[in-house]
Amino acid sequence: xxxxxxxxxxxxxxxxxxxxxxxxxxxxxxxxxxxxxxxxxxxxxxxxxxxxxxxxxxxxxxxxxxxxxxxxxxxxxxxxxxxxxxxxxxxxxxxxxxxxxxxxxxxxxxxxxxxxxxxxxxxxxxxxxxxxxxxxxxxxxxxxxxxxxxxxxxxxxxxxxxxxxxxxxxxxxxxxxxxxxxxxxxxxxxxxxxxxxxxxxxxxxxxxxxxxxxxxxxxxxxxxxxxxxxxxxxxxxxxxxxxxxxxxxxxxxxxxxxxxxxxxxxxxxxxxxxxxxxxxxxxxxxxxxxxxxxxxxxxxxxxxxxxxxxxxxxxxxxxxxxxxxxxxxxxxxxxxxxxxxxxxxxxxxxxxxxxxxxxxxxxxxxxxxxxxxxxxxxxxxxxxxxxxxxxxxxxxxxxxxxxxxxxxxxxxxxxxxxxxxxxxxxxxxxxxxxxxxxxxxxxxxxxxxxxxxxxxxxxxxxxxxxxxxxxxxxxxxxxxxxxxxxxxxxxxxxxxxxxxxxxxxxxxxxxxxxxxxxxxxxxxxxxxxxxxxxxxxxxxxxxxxxxxxxxxxxxxxxxxxxxxxxxxx
Numbered sequence: 001x002x003x004x005x006x007x008x009x010x011x012x013x014x015x016x017x018x019x020x021x022x023x024x025x026x027x028x029x030x031x032x033x034x035x036x037x038x039x040x041x042x043x044x045x046x047x048x049x050x051x052x053x054x055x056x057x058x059x060x061x062x063x064x065x066x067x068x069x070x071x072x073x074x075x076x077x078x079x080x081x082x083x084x085x086x087x088x089x090x091x092x093x094x095x096x097x098x099x100x101x102x103x104x105x106x107x108x109x110x111x112x113x114x115x116x117x118x119x120x121x122x123x124x125x126x127x128x129x130x131x132x133x134x135x136x137x138x139x140x141x142x143x144x145x146x147x148x149x150x151x152x153x154x155x156x157x158x159x160x161x162x163x164x165x166x167x168x169x170x171x172x173x174x175x176x177x178x179x180x181x182x183x184x185x186x187x188x189x190x191x192x193x194x195x196x197x198x199x200x201x202x203x204x205x206x207x208x209x210x211x212x213x214x215x216x217x218x219x220x221x222x223x224x225x226x227x228x229x230x231x232x233x234x235x236x237x238x239x240x241x242x243x244x245x246x247x248x249x250x251x252x253x254x255x256x257x258x259x260x261x262x263x264x265x266x267x268x269x270x271x272x273x274x275x276x277x278x279x280x281x282x283x284x285x286x287x288x289x290x291x292x293x294x295x296x297x298x299x300x301x302x303x304x305x306x307x308x309x310x311x312x313x314x315x316x317x318x319x320x321x322x323x324x325x326x327x328x329x330x331x332x333x334x335x336x337x338x339x340x341x342x343x344x345x346x347x348x349x350x351x352x353x354x355x356x357x358x359x360x361x362x363x364x365x366x367x368x369x370x371x372x373x374x375x376x377x378x379x380x381x382x383x384x385x386x387x388x389x390x391x392x393x394x395x396x397x398x399x400x401x402x403x404x405x406x407x408x409x410x411x412x413x414x415x416x417x418x419x420x421x422x423x424x425x426x427x428x429x430x431x432x433x434x435x436x437x438x439x440x441x442x443x444x445x446x447x448x449x450x451x452x453x454x455x456x457x458x459x460x461x462x463x464x465x466x467x468x469x470x471x472x473x474x475x476x477x478x479x480x481x482x483x484x485x486x487x488x489x490x491x492x493x494x495x496x497x498x499x500x501x502x503x504x505x506x507x508x509x510x511x512x513x514x515x516x517x518x519x520x521x522x523x524x525x526x527x528x529x530x531x532x533x534x535x536x537x538x539x540x541x542x543x544x545x546x547x548x549x550x551x552x553x554x555x556x557x558x559x560x561x562x563x564x565x566x567x568x569x
Contacts (some may be wrong), residue, residue, distance in 0.1 A: 018116050019114065021114075023043075025037070030055055032209065038165060041113065042102060045102060046102050048096060048210040048211035049091075049093075049211035050209075052209060054066055054069065056169060058173070059395070061172075063197060063394035064173040065173075066204055066217075067262070070218065074257065076102050079223075080220055088215055089382055091211075112239040123175060123262070124171070125246075127244065128186060130184060132285050133284060133286070135159060135284055136160060137284055137286050138167065140173065140177070159282050159283055161275070162281040164279060167270055167281040175264060175265055175266055175289075176197040179398055179403050180403060181401065183287055183288050184286060186248060186267060186287045186288075189248070190288070192266070196263050196292060199296055201303065201323045201394065202302050203302050203304060204392045205368075205415065206389060217302070219373065221258075228301060228369065231255075232255050232256050234255045235257060236255065238259075247287070249291070250291070251291040254292065265289045266287065271283035271285070303320045303321065304367050305319065318364075323411060326477070327442075328477075328479060328483070330483045331435050334428055336367055338420075339422075340366050375417070378417055378420075383417060389415045394408075395409045396409070414491075416492070418491040426561040429557075430561060433558060437550060438479055441550060442476060444546045444547065445471040445518055445519060450469070451539050452535060471519075471522050482510045486510075501559075512550075516547065519543050523537070
């Protein structure tokens with residue numbers, strides 16, 4: 001490592017002015033009255049009860065900024081046990097989070113939050129001595145390298161100027177969500193994995209204010225006691241490290257929860273210029289950083305996981321739930337909401353692979369750690385059982401080669417507290433049947449369209465077969481809202497002890513009607529005559545037979561769990 005960091009580029013001989021992320025306005029928040037403003041980290045944390053949400057330019061930015069703020073909150077208010085959490089929760093109605101701890105932390109680490117500090121620029125590597133490239137490398141919607149975009153046509157020799165606040169937001173986002181592939185090497189290493197955020201849908205439990213959201217997503221944090229699990233006494237966020245990072249890429253296991261929340265997947269250094277007395281970011285060095293060693297499920301607590309069935313009736317490894325371009329993340333409501341009990345199959349094809357007519361269980365699942373904590377808080381009287389929170393799930397899909405961004409996603413799933421606390425396996429079975437019905441109907445719609453095309457020898461290539469059909473595009477996006485209603489009604493039934501199959505029956509009728517409507521739209525939406533019309537009608541009739549059979553199977557499955565089994569009693 002060089003003895004001193006390389007000098008930053010500054011235009012016209014003027015001196016770069018610092019930008020303190022604790023105090024300067026850069027975090028985009030929405031106030032309780034709906035107005036928007038930018039605040040520093042200290043204000044966002046200390047006055048969190050005044051704000052409704054933290055909302056970035058992209059879903060990935062929203063997730064990354066929340067994780068940064070959560071890391072800060074864990075460190076400021078540590079050690080965080082159950083009693084301390086309760087005090088911070090009650091503070092949402094009595095002045096907000098305590099200021100003395102925040103002020104003490106700010107005094108100790110204020111220099112570490114300067115975006116342009118010569119020795120320790122925030123979340124950067126001052127030892128990088130490469131020639132800065134365009135700032136488009138930092139801004140995800142800019143076209144640069146293999147990251148092709150539809151509407152932006154920035155070229156490699158263009159250097160858009162960024163305000164410090166915007167550069168800071170993209171810096172944090174890039175560390176979590178940068179694409180994979182070839183990067184500018186510090187010396188020789190050019191290959192880099194994608195940022196950790198690309199591996200999972202980031203689940204955030206949203207309360208009625210930013211204060212509630214932060215507390216709902218904070219884990220009991222006592223590093224000396226190894227809480228959360230695997231967190232060590234050496235855990236710290238990136239700004240608390242004793243030395244800035246070495247410019248050479250490396251690999252290691254996380255030291256704990258806040259280390260993971262601020263994982264340095266890239267070595268980055270911003271370059272600046274001064275225009276009319278204002279410091280602007282005019283370039284960036286971005287090289288491979290730190291690869292995480294270990295399994296994601298052992299460390300990442302803001303994700304849901306599942307173990308799928310493989311051929312031969314074997315269970316696969318845990319996989320993080322990710323978001324899909326077409327099919328909503330609500331299909332993973334079991335993994336997102338329910339405790340880690342055995343769950344039921346989510347497709348008819350999965351059931352057919354079983355040796356018996358109905359399996360005893362489907363592979364294991366694991367919900368985000370925050371939901372386990374919330375379920376416990378109801379027992380302690382801190383949260384009412386009729387509360388319904390919202391899970392916001394953020395994700396990014398990379399292109400086939402991983403070097404470009406294909407899509408950003410943000411979805412919402414209701415989280416009735418009663419479902420988080422549900423102890424009966426029946427709830428999992430009912431949700432499993434509900435998802436299964438939607439999946440099977442969607443499969444039948446796809447088959448109807450595919451078989452019709454095959455009858456006219458319109459064989460699809462492998463790439464074409466991967467693409468969603470028009471019927472799927474018409475069907476899947478319309479299911480999220482009625483499924484959310486089903487979850488709320490199911491949660492209320494669990495809380496009141498009434499029939500859990502009643503809302504499931506309503507959902508079954510709704511999704512069947514939507515599938516029927518989609519099929520009719522396909523049959524009548526295109527002009528057909530003679531053989532084309534007869535063939536389409538025949539496949540439509542086949543679909544209707546399959547739909548009615550799926551309805552009967554669904555109703556029969558629900559009847560099986562319409563009353564508590566002897567095992568539950």
